[in-house]
Structure formats: C-alpha cells, structure tokens
Amino acid sequence: MATYEEIYGKRVKDFDSDPTLESSYEGQVWYDKSTGVLKSVVSAAAWSSTSNMVNALARSQGAGTTSAGLSMGGQDGSDTKLTVTEEYNGTGWSLGGSMPAAKSDHAGAGTQTAAFAAGGSPYLNSAYNYNGTSWSGIPNIGTARQKFAGCGTTTASLVFGAQVPGSPPQGGQTEEYNGSSWSEQNDLNTARAKLAGCGTQTAGLGFGGYQPTIPSPPKQKAQTEQYDGTSWSEVSDMITATSAGAGAGTQTAAIAYGGSAAPGNTTATQDWNGTAWTTSSATLGTALSNNGGAGTSTSALSIAGYAPSVTNNVEEYNVSANVITAAAWAAGPALGTGRYSGVSGGTTTAAIFAGGGYPRDKNETELYDGTSWSEVNNMNSGRGRLSGTGTPSSAVGAGGYTPNSYSSAAEQWNGTNWSNITSLPASRQYMGSIGASGSAALFIGGNSSGSAPSPAYQVNETLYWNGSSWATGGSYPNTVWNPRGFGTISAGISCGGNNGPNTSSYSYNGSSWTAGPSLNIARDNCGASGATDGDGLIYGGGSDLSSEKWDGTSFATSASFANTHNGGGSNQNGSSSTAMIFGNAPNGNAHEEFTAETTTLNVKTLTQS
Amino acid sequence: MAHFIYGVAENTGKGFFTAEDRRKFFLRGYPANVWMVGNNVDGAMWLAEKGAREQTKAEAQALIDAEVTAAQEAWDALPDEEKAPAMPDNQRPVDVILP
Numbered sequence: 001m002a003t004y005e006e007i008y009g010k011r012v013k014d015f016d017s018d019p020t021l022e023s024s025y026e027g028q029v030w031y032d033k034s035t036g037v038l039k040s041v042v043s044a045a046a047w048s049s050t051s052n053m054v055n056a057l058a059r060s061q062g063a064g065t066t067s068a069g070l071s072m073g074g075q076d077g078s079d080t081k082l083t084v085t086e087e088y089n090g091t092g093w094s095l096g097g098s099m100p101a102a103k104s105d106h107a108g109a110g111t112q113t114a115a116f117a118a119g120g121s122p123y124l125n126s127a128y129n130y131n132g133t134s135w136s137g138i139p140n141i142g143t144a145r146q147k148f149a150g151c152g153t154t155t156a157s158l159v160f161g162a163q164v165p166g167s168p169p170q171g172g173q174t175e176e177y178n179g180s181s182w183s184e185q186n187d188l189n190t191a192r193a194k195l196a197g198c199g200t201q202t203a204g205l206g207f208g209g210y211q212p213t214i215p216s217p218p219k220q221k222a223q224t225e226q227y228d229g230t231s232w233s234e235v236s237d238m239i240t241a242t243s244a245g246a247g248a249g250t251q252t253a254a255i256a257y258g259g260s261a262a263p264g265n266t267t268a269t270q271d272w273n274g275t276a277w278t279t280s281s282a283t284l285g286t287a288l289s290n291n292g293g294a295g296t297s298t299s300a301l302s303i304a305g306y307a308p309s310v311t312n313n314v315e316e317y318n319v320s321a322n323v324i325t326a327a328a329w330a331a332g333p334a335l336g337t338g339r340y341s342g343v344s345g346g347t348t349t350a351a352i353f354a355g356g357g358y359p360r361d362k363n364e365t366e367l368y369d370g371t372s373w374s375e376v377n378n379m380n381s382g383r384g385r386l387s388g389t390g391t392p393s394s395a396v397g398a399g400g401y402t403p404n405s406y407s408s409a410a411e412q413w414n415g416t417n418w419s420n421i422t423s424l425p426a427s428r429q430y431m432g433s434i435g436a437s438g439s440a441a442l443f444i445g446g447n448s449s450g451s452a453p454s455p456a457y458q459v460n461e462t463l464y465w466n467g468s469s470w471a472t473g474g475s476y477p478n479t480v481w482n483p484r485g486f487g488t489i490s491a492g493i494s495c496g497g498n499n500g501p502n503t504s505s506y507s508y509n510g511s512s513w514t515a516g517p518s519l520n521i522a523r524d525n526c527g528a529s530g531a532t533d534g535d536g537l538i539y540g541g542g543s544d545l546s547s548e549k550w551d552g553t554s555f556a557t558s559a560s561f562a563n564t565h566n567g568g569g570s571n572q573n574g575s576s577s578t579a580m581i582f583g584n585a586p587n588g589n590a591h592e593e594f595t596a597e598t599t600t601l602n603v604k605t606l607t608q609s
Numbered sequence: 610m611a612h613f614i615y616g617v618a619e620n621t622g623k624g625f626f627t628a629e630d631r632r633k634f635f636l637r638g639y640p641a642n643v644w645m646v647g648n649n650v651d652g653a654m655w656l657a658e659k660g661a662r663e664q665t666k667a668e669a670q671a672l673i674d675a676e677v678t679a680a681q682e683a684w685d686a687l688p689d690e691e692k693a694p695a696m697p698d699n700q701r702p703v704d705v706i707l708p
Contacts, residue, residue: 306702309640326623
C-alpha cells in the first residue's frame with residue numbers, strides 16, 4: 001500500500017498531544033501518538049441559536065455582521081409598524097436610536113454604524129441613514145414602495161424590486177443613491193416583490209421573490225439576477241423558489257435562508273458561488289419567513305421573523321473550524337436555607353449569603369467555596385429585605401424589615417462572627433449596595449418608612465460605611481429602592497430598581513452619580529457581578545430570566561437562566577464571565593452559575609469510514 | 610423505533626442549540642416551542658438539558674395545531690385588502706405537520 005508521503009510528497013507530523021492550534025491549521029493532518037489516531041482541523045457549516053432580540057418582530061431589515069449587526073424597523077405581532085433599532089455585538093442585542101418614523105417591509109443595508117433604510121409599508125418613499133447612534137433623513141426614493149430589497153452602503157446604495165399600489169402590483173424598479181440623490185436605473189428583468197439581495201451598488205445580487213401572476217401555486221420565484229452598476233442580467237435559478245427570505249454575502253458568494261417556499265416556511269439554506277446555487281446541509285433550527293439578514297456567506301444572522309407568529313429568536317450561521325460554546329447558566333448546589341434579599345457578595349469560588357427572607361426572617365449565614373454551601377455563625381438579628389455586600393472573610397449588612405418594623409441595625413462580619421456596628425442614620429429596607437468588604441461599602445436608596453414599598457417613602461440617599469461610621473455620599477439621581485450595583489465604592493455602577501422595574505443605570509465616582517446607558521430590560525431586585533465598573537453582568541429580577549453584559553460602554557443581552565431568582569443573592573465581586581445567583585423570593589434555594597462563551601478548534605479524528 | 614422524539618422548551622437564545630448540537634443530531638423547531646430531535650443519545654440528552662417536557666408525536670402535533678390555528682384565525686380577521694392575493698407573503702399561515 002502506498003504511504004501518505006508517497007502519494008502527497010509530504011510526511012505527517014506526529015505529536016504527543018494535540019499541538020497548539022489556530023484556525024489557519026484547517027485542513028492540516030497530524031498523528032496523535034497518545035491516542036494512536038490521525039487528526040485534522042475541519043470546518044463545517046451550521047446554524048445555532050444566539051441571543052434573543054429585545055423585541056419580537058418581523059419584516060425588519062438587517063445590516064452589518066455577526067459581530068456588529070443591526071436590525072432596523074419591522075412590525076410586531078399586532079402588525080404595528082416599529083421605529084425600533086437593535087444592535088448586535090456578537091453576544092447580545094441592545095437598543096439603538098429610534099427611526100424617525102416607523103417602517104416595515106423596507107429595503108436597507110450597510111453596517112452597524114452606517115446603514116440606510118428606504119421605503120417600506122405602507123408604500124413609503126422616505127429614506128433614512130443611521131450613524132450607529134441616531135437616524136437622519138436623506139432624500140426620498142423616487143418610487144414609493146414596500147417589500148423590496150437593498151444592498152450597498154450609505155453613499156452607494158442600491159434598491160430593487162417593488163410592491164406598489166395599482167397594477168401591476170409587483171415591479172422591477174431599481175434606484176441608486178450616491179450620497180446625495182436617488183436616480184432611476186434599469187429594472188430587474190423579472191418584476192417581483194419580497195426578494196432578497198446582497199452585494200454592492202456595482203455588483204449586486206437579487207434572488208427569489210414573489211409574483212402572483214405565475215399560475216398558482218407556487219407564486220415564489222427562483223430567478224437570480226446580477227447587477228453590474230448599469231443593468232441586471234439573469235443567471236442560474238435558486239434550487240428552491242423562495243420569497244420573504246433573507247440573504248447575505250456578495251455577488252460571488254452569498255447565502256439565501258428561510259422564507260416562504262410553498263407550501264410554507266422553510267429552514268433551507270442555499271449557497272451561491274457566483275455561478276450556481278446548491279442546497280446547504282446546514283438548516284435553520286426553525287422554519288420562518290420575513291426574517292432579517294446580515295453578514296456574509298460564511299457568517300450570517302437570521303433576525304426574528306414569522307414562525308408563524310412573530311418571534312425574537314435569532315440564529316447565527318457559521319462556516320468555521322471553530323467550535324463556539326455559547327455562554328450559559330447551569331444549576332449549582334442549592335442553598336441550605338431558601339430566601340431572598342440578604343447580604344451577598346464575593347466570587348464564584350468564595351461567596352457569602354446572610355439574612356434575608358420573608359415571612360420567617362432569616363439570620364442564617366452560608367459560605368460558598370466553589371463546590372458547596374456550608375452554614376456558619378448566624379447574624380445577631382434576623383430580618384428580611386436586608387442589604388449588604390462583602391466576601392466570606394469580610395462583609396457588612398444593614399437595615400431590613402423585621403416582622404414588625406423597619407430596621408436601622410447594622411452588623412459586620414469578620415470571617416467568623418457577626419458583630420453589631422453603628423446603626424444606619426435612619427431605618428431603611430431594600431437598599432442597593434456596592435463594595436467588596438465589610439469596612440468599605442455603599443448603600444443606595446431604599447424605603448425609609450411606610451407600610452409598604454412606595455415611591456412616597458423611598459429615598460435618594462447614598463450612605464458610605466468606612467468601617468467605623470456612616471457618611472453621606474452624593475445623592476442618587478432619583479429616589480429608588482432595590483437597585484443593584486457592582487464595581488467599587490469609587491467607581492461603581494448601579495442599575496434598575498423599583499417604582500416599577502426600570503432600565504436606568506448610573507455610575508459613581510466616589511462623590512457623585514452620572515446617568516449611563518439604559519439596560520435593555522427593566523429590572524429590580526436582580527443580581528449583579530463585576531469587580532470593576534468596566535466589566536459586569538446584570539441578571540434576573542422579578543420573573544425575568546435574562547442577563548445583560550456590561551462592557552464599560554453599553555449593555556447587551558446574554559444567556560438566560562432556568563429559574564426565577566427574584567431578590568436572589570449574587571457574587572458582586574465577579575465579572576461578566578464569572579457570575580452566579582442564588583435564592584428566590586420568598587424561600588427559594590436554587591443556585592445557578594454562569595459560564596462565558598468559549599471558542600475551540602473543531603479537531604476531528606480521521607477514520608477510514 | 611421512532612426516528613424522532615419531541616419536547617416543549619422555550620428557546621432562551623444563545624446556547625439553546627449550538628453549532629455542535631446541529632452537527633451531532635437532527636434538530637428542528639416548530640410552533641408552540643415544540644422541538645423534534647433525533648431519537649438518539651445526543652438528542653435525548655439535549656431535550657433533558659433544556660428541561661423540555663417530552664411529548665408524544667400526537668401531543669406535539671396538537672400543540673402545533675393550536676398555535677397555527679390561532680395564527681390562521683388572526684389572519685382571517687384581517688381586513689380583506691390585507692388578504693388580497695396581490696399582497697406578497699401576507700398569506701394565510703399553512704398547517705404545519707410533523708414529519
């Protein structure tokens with residue numbers, strides 16, 4: 001039998017274990033001496049679920065890439081047109097600037113920081129540009145229309161196809177925008193609406209669509225046309241005629257995915273190589289239509305759509321030698337005593353949870369070592385709606401609610417015992433707290449009095465505990481109870497809070513608070529992890545299961561956990577990649593831990609079969 | 610032995626199903642949060658990890674039918690001009706039948 005060297009002129013290297021790999025190793029072969037097998041790095045195409053959008057919608061337009069994506073407009077489940085813009089950072093979605101007016105079934109393309117949206121339902125001719133922050137008007141397109149396609153950039157845009165009032169209702173109208181005005185160009189050869197497109201103004205691609213004059217059924221189109229900057233020419237048809245699907249890529253390398261392919265929505269992905277279409281082995285997880293598209297032929301997004309009801313689910317397509325393991329929450333060991341709103345803090349390998357709970361107000365203290373919770377000495381007085389932070393070796397708790405009254409009592413933990421310390425200046429419950437030790441912590445807002453949590457009784461005070469006395473810090477921008485914070489006492493972030501869950505966030509510099517970007521989801525009584533103000537994760541609250549990553553600039557949606565953790569404790573001294581939440585109102589003891597996304601190479605063992 | 614098993618689980622977003630999952634076993638989502646996966650160890654483990662309520666095929670089909678019927682009824686309630694044949698893709702949702 002011929003050897004590998006005799007056939008290919010090269011030898012196969014052998015290693016004691018897998019070499020240090022990177023994606024450029026794709027296709028290379030080595031022999032693993034430890035297991036006695038040949039191995040290689042291979043790429044494969046697949047769709048996987050990625051973070052859900054903030055809003056469920058369909059008939060939006062996508063733009064950008066899988067690491068900087070954009071969804072523009074659309075309509076919700078009651079067919080209300082939307083002004084909403086959402087931005088994707090490769091991990092999660094966050095709200096961008098609102099469009100000047102609602103649009104759905106419009107054309108659009110570009111990048112996350114330079115995109116355009118034109119036309120739309122109902123038969124609009126308005127057009128806008130997005131700069132990554134806000135929208136501004138540009139000249140109207142010449143033909144008011146909806147359900148058409150676009151490609152290119154904000155200074156070299158191309159729109160084509162049409163659903164227009166009157167007869168015939170479908171058209172092939174094509175217009176170019178040069179950064180200052182739209183001009184009519186040669187029509188598509190096949191008039192149609194609801195087609196998909198990609199590419200550039202001088203190398204565009206249009207495919208699929210809908211034209212009901214075709215004998216029914218089907219009415220979906222398979223025609224593909226290329227635009228060279230002057231005119232359209234027909235090339236090979238799609239394998240499966242599809243309308244209301246999405247597309248991504250260029251004139252020479254594109255994919256078409258989802259859409260309506262008689263008799264219903266499809267999961268199919270079709271690959272275009274510049275000459276012909278083939279059906280990909282990769283399929284969307286869920287069949288849907290009117291999804292938005294963004295990205296390239298090897299890395300794309302399928303954004304929401306009808307499945308058949310509107311959804312906020314998003315799928316990501318990758319042809320990669322990398323195996324990406326998404327961020328996820330997993331169950332951890334349960335607390336010994338179920339409760340909520342206690343003193344909590346620390347890391348995923350060294351955390352504390354003390355007090356809290358209702359109606360039997362707890363005084364139990366539990367420490368977590370990364371493997372299990374163990375009960376240690378109790379607090380001196382049990383109370384619920386308690387606030388505080390710290391670590392297993394140093395923590396502070398203050399305020400709360402006993403079965404009969406609000407409390408001003410405060411206690412400090414030295415790693416072994418709790419001792420009573422100077423009381424708060426006033427009785428208070430449901431404060432936020434920031435800090436990593438029992439001798440330096442901030443306490444934020446809370447309820448001052450009254451029979452129930454109420455805006456009438458909540459305060460905007462920031463109190464600073466320095467290990468021996470209480471001082472007043474900068475006033476919180478508004479009255480609040482149950483916010484959650486992370487970071488440090490001189491560089492902290494506080495988010496959400498009651499008075500109805502809210503999306504506010506504020507940063508603290510040691511003396512004053514400054515308004516920051518909004519959370520994507522209104523929260524209160526949630527969890528937060530972050531040792532600094534430049535990196536954190538905020539999650540849950542009430543019945544919400546979602547989490548949001550803070551990168552120092554903005555919040556983006558991330559993985560969701562399985563159980564509600566209303567008022568659960570959290571490891572405040574963690575990070576956006578090391579977080580955990582434990583407990584739930586009134587007496588839940590579930591514990592969940594967060595694992596950040598990882599990327600490894602897709603190493604396969606080669607066999608003869 | 611049946612080729613597929615069925616379960617109900619909400620798509621929680623990133624990580625709900627991964628590219629590796631898609632390479633290891635058949636997976637397809639349907640209305641009403643119904644998921645059909647290959648009847649093998651990997652598929653069964655995925656359903657379990659997602660906390661899915663396992664369903665028989667008939668039960669899964671009934672859930673799908675209920676959601677599709679609701680979508681069809683919503684479409685039927687639209688004004689006639691919205692249902693005109695010339696309106697692309699604003700077509701009555703079709704029945705979805707599990708294979």
